[in-house]
Amino acid sequence: MLDDIDQQLLQSYQRDFPLTENPFQEIGAALGIEEEEVIHRYQRLQEEGFISRIGPLVNHAKVGASTLVAIAAPPDTIETNAEIINSYVEINHNYLREHHYNLWFVVTAKDEARMHTVISEIESRTGCNALVLPMVKSFYIDLGFKLWQ
Amino acid sequence: MAIDSEKLIAAMQDGLPICPHPYTNLAKQFACTEQEIISAIAELKDTDVLNRFGVIVKHRRLGYNANAMVVWNIDDEHIERLGEKLAAEPSVTLCYQRPRNLPHWPYNLFTMLHGKERSAVIRILDDIRARLSIDSDYDVLFSTRCFKQRGARYF
Numbered sequence: 001m002l003d004d005i006d007q008q009l010l011q012s013y014q015r016d017f018p019l020t021e022n023p024f025q026e027i028g029a030a031l032g033i034e035e036e037e038v039i040h041r042y043q044r045l046q047e048e049g050f051i052s053r054i055g056p057l058v059n060h061a062k063v064g065a066s067t068l069v070a071i072a073a074p075p076d077t078i079e080t081n082a083e084i085i086n087s088y089v090e091i092n093h094n095y096l097r098e099h100h101y102n103l104w105f106v107v108t109a110k111d112e113a114r115m116h117t118v119i120s121e122i123e124s125r126t127g128c129n130a131l132v133l134p135m136v137k138s139f140y141i142d143l144g145f146k147l148w149q
Numbered sequence: 150m151a152i153d154s155e156k157l158i159a160a161m162q163d164g165l166p167i168c169p170h171p172y173t174n175l176a177k178q179f180a181c182t183e184q185e186i187i188s189a190i191a192e193l194k195d196t197d198v199l200n201r202f203g204v205i206v207k208h209r210r211l212g213y214n215a216n217a218m219v220v221w222n223i224d225d226e227h228i229e230r231l232g233e234k235l236a237a238e239p240s241v242t243l244c245y246q247r248p249r250n251l252p253h254w255p256y257n258l259f260t261m262l263h264g265k266e267r268s269a270v271i272r273i274l275d276d277i278r279a280r281l282s283i284d285s286d287y288d289v290l291f292s293t294r295c296f297k298q299r300g301a302r303y304f
Contacts, residue, residue, distance in 0.1 A: 017203030053164025139232035
């Protein structure tokens with residue numbers, strides 16, 4: 001179970017993680033607990049799968065080349081096609097969704113040329129035409145995910 | 150010497166170690182001080198190369214199991230206004246304009262909605278459509294399986 005301290009560790013430091021040499025000490029001071037306990041709790045939250053990491057969330061528009069892509073995979077090919085897609089290091093998200101276009105993935109590469117190579121290879125290996133949907137504009141400002149009201 | 154921002158981002162892709170001095174290894178790797186690493190990260194935030202720097206939660210693990218990509222076919226003349234309004238909704242995470250791809254794909258605005266169950270997501274969506282008076286065509290694509298989810302590898 002997550003107590004109040006766990007909830008604050010998850011909620012409050014998605015965006016304003018202290019940029020100091022001892023960030024966990026500063027968080028501890030803010031929450032009234034020892035640095036050691038902050039570290040122990042974050043390690044546990046990571047082990048138990050509540051956090052993936054503490055680090056940067058990169059703005060796709062400013063670094064490298066990326067796009068959302070969808071294919072309409074025939075139902076009996078979903079597993080094998082998902083494996084083909086996942087085999088590329090350039091894929092960081094790959095979801096099955098309820099729609100005619102059922103496999104949705106994000107390609108992120110060092111440049112446009114590599115991004116298009118990956119998409120072409122996936123098209124030829126899966127036999128599916130790719131719907132390529134690059135971001136035109138972001139209206140969203142990422143403040144982290146509001147977990148508790 | 151300036152720290153190469155691409156190399157710094159690459160070095161942080163798996164996250165910081167959770168220990169008293171999480172920047173020590175990066176300082177060694179880049180042959181600089183911890184404070185210089187910290188300043189470089191602050192600069193990447195200030196220049197919008199990073200959307201944010203901090204704890205990246207797995208919301209599915211926290212019970213948010215109903216995750217819908219809601220796509221809209223918004224008249225081009227209204228997309229700025231509605232894009233900004235949808236982005237400001239507390240339940241909306243991500244709000245991007247993307248190109249239509251006719252005749253296969255008529256939708257040009259993409260939002261993500263999360264809830265603990267599907268009915269909650271649909272209630273939120275109906276409420277948003279009513280309050281913002283959006284009568285455009287839309288579609289709801291619930292995710293049923295995650296084959297891969299991790300931080301991007303750029304380099």
